[in-house]
Amino acid sequence: MHERLSFYVKRDSIIHGLNPLTKVYLTLALILIIFTSPWYWTPHLLVLIAIIPLGLIGKVGAEFFKTAIRLILPAAGFLFLMQAFFQPLGEDVIFKFYFLDVTQESMMFAFRNAMRVFVMVSAFAFLLLTTHPSELMSDLTRRGLPGQFAYVIISTLQILPQMQAKAQTIIAAQRSRGLDTESSFLKRMGLLIPLIGPLVFGSLAEVEERAIAIEARGFTSKRTRTTLHQIPDTKFDTTLRGVLILLVILSIALNLWLS
């Protein structure tokens, strides 16, 4: 019951203290730069000068490397193998694997793409690890995002684990009344039907009550909303966002100029 759909790790670091929007900019800038930079070694370099330092400065190194080893590296590794083997690039064959030729070009190509994926997923991982979802949403609301939209995002993050728990309860209740959950795959697919009914219709009925509850607490009030937590937005944030935008523009410009 205590689980929630959030990767946020509460720490006291410079990265945690940044404005949430700055971190979104940082994530998007990293992604745009690795895909637009004309220089081959950009993604590799960024791992060294951005991803690893960010993990250490943000004090989420341990969590980050755990995610990287379990999730990001296997995915990037798989991509690397697929592209190295199946990309029909170049003539310079390094070795043959039955009928598959692995050339130096396809290796280079695959290595870069794997690194791109690694940087991209890592950048998102940082954003999620160091930014509290409700902080991000209230900052965006302050900047003009409709409150209803923010509510939908945050409540979904919270309610999904609750629905998961409820599904478990329904399954347990039905098993205790003799529903077979340990037989063949096809049979278990059939089991989904008695589960989905109560889960979906039950949730729909709850929506009305929840709407009443938040309405009773002024959700649609026309007054200007305030926020409980002050979200930091310093000169440093503004400067950093400016620098990031410039870097992205530079990268795109170089890409266009050199092509």
Added chain:
Amino acid sequence: MAFVNLQNLTYKYQFTKTPVLQNINLQIQEGEFVSVVGPNGAGKSTLCYALAGFVPHFFKGEISGSIEVAGVESSKSTLDEWVMNVGLAFQNPFNQISGAKYTVFEEIAFGLENTGVPRDEIKVRVDEALRLTDITELADRSPYSLSGGQQQRVALTSILVMQPKLLVLDEPTSQMDPIGTREVFSVIRKMAEGGMTVVMVEHKMEWIANFADRVIALKDGQILLEGKPNEVLTSDLLAENGFGLSRYTSTAREAKKQGLWKKENLPVTLDEAVKGFKK
């Protein structure tokens, strides 16, 4: 002029055949603590929705008569303004958690944020409300990690913090243990003494008898009986109409038939029963 004034209120939901509320006339004074009792389907919840503005602003249906709170007519107001004066907490605590907040403190602040209360004042008011309902130690917990009774307290606190003039409660203690129930009733009593008007739907007759100023017995959408708790809750009319009586009332009723209960009036609470049987 009564603070709450219902005149000939009749209401029918879109998909029901008969009216859920029929010709309700009800006046409540400022600072009065009124309790509503009645069997299932009597229209208790609909009455709550009508007072809190959700009938007719949220539920569409046929309405006639008038609902007036603090001199304002409901049909001439909007729901978002109405809820500034009237607070509603209902039975199922799980669905009253906004889902937008990660701690109890933030959850309680939700209504104040929505209605534009300045940040410093929010903190003061939430702290005060947490102390009032005695849940300060839950402030940093996730609202979803709490027990049903604790969640009900959070739901009640979330409404109290908005300082409504009229507080409407639909079975706010249904998942609480006796100690929790007593605390909630005494908090509400305190609020009423401070000038807040309270309408509370409740099944726990002993508690009503101890704390409420007046009881309204609702049956099939009509007011069957109203008056002082001890008179209404012991009346034969209630027993004949399928209302749940307190166990002390039922016992004394049976005892009276056997000639064991000598007093004129039946008891509602344990104390009254003990006194009555002693004599």
